[in-house]
Amino acid sequence: MDNFKEDAQSQLNEKLKETRIKFSSLWENYNPAGFKLRYRESLKVTRVRCIKIYEEKKQMCEKVQLTRKVIAEQTAFIENTQADLQSANKSFENNERQKQEVMEKIKKLKEGLFKKQELISTQKQENKAKLKELNTSAEMFKKRMGLEIRRVQGEQLQFIFKCISHRNPEQPFTFLLKFNEEGNYEVTSCEPPLECMPLLQEKLKETNNFSAFLANVRKAFTTLV
Template identity: 45%
Template sequence: MASITDANTGSWFSNKMEDIRNKMFAQVSGEIMESGMDWVQPHRQFVNSVLDTCSKKCKDDEMLFETVQSYRRDLEQKNSSIAEMKKAIAKRLSEVEGKDVQKSKIIEKIEMLRVEQAKKKELILSQNQANKDRLKNLNKAKKVFQDRLGLEIRKIHGETLQFIFRDINPTDPDCAYTFRLKLNEAGCYQILSSDPPLECMPCLESRLQETNNFSAFLANVRREFVNLKPEK
């Protein structure tokens, strides 16, 4: 191999190598740039597509979130309405139950009144029958004593009767011996007064209540008046 003796040859060789390196670097850089641009553009398009998709997804999510919130508000309102309805129903049920209790009490009272009314009606019928029997006895006694003993019966002051005996005092046959009688609320005989007074009248009245024999009562009263004759 020949030796290099020119001093400038080394400098020239270095320059040439630098030029070659620069040309190769420029060539490679251009290729890299072209390759990079070819890679960046699809990547950018992909990124833009992803961004668009994400943006659309965000908007959809926002709409979905608003819809969910709207449904939640509606549900809360409905739950509130249902709670109010439950309270109203509970109150109404309580009122109905109270009315049922009142109805039961009213029915019970009506039944008690019906039974009591039936008893009163039965008592009234019994008293009416007893009064009819007493009236029958009075009429029978009236006829007997009117025809035979000069008895007169007058109705005074409503249900009060006045019994007038005559022909007791031989010296004064028209002299009147009287007593007043009525039927009380219980349908029993009640002597109000006698003229002249008879001390035994309460005993005669009590015996009349026991026997219900009015004819015998009138006979006993007349006999007591006759016994008073010497005092006249």
């Protein structure tokens, strides 16, 4: 802006100088009456025109500066908008990928749940069959060996043997039994304790012969008397 002012002032001075020289020459040659007044008026008109040109150029420079500022702001806005669009697109892609991952996990969970439900259903059927065998064996042992079965502590069964000790036929020999998560028989307690109980459980798991298991347990109790 300072350079522009200097250029305008220089043009104005140059113009005034030319006018002064022109009119000085005319004055020297002619020097008519009233020429000095016309000279001053001409200078005044020239000054007004120069000032008007200066103001117009000044306004034009201001408009150029304003236009440049607007263009810079619009450029920055466009760049920011493009960055936001790229970020939004990346976020959308990540969300889609996460959505697919979640859907896959849900699918696997459903498949696992379905298999678990099938396994539970199968175990229930097997447990029913085992309970039926249990009841059959219990009835036989109840009649022949004085065995009593009670349901205690939820799903556990208590087996009570009597008539083992000849000196005290009413003395109870007991153990608690349940089905574990794998659907196998599991002895949770035994009174009095039997060292051979783990072996008897393992054999029961292999043969699935509960009647033989009860007979072996009763036999092991008799060795303690």
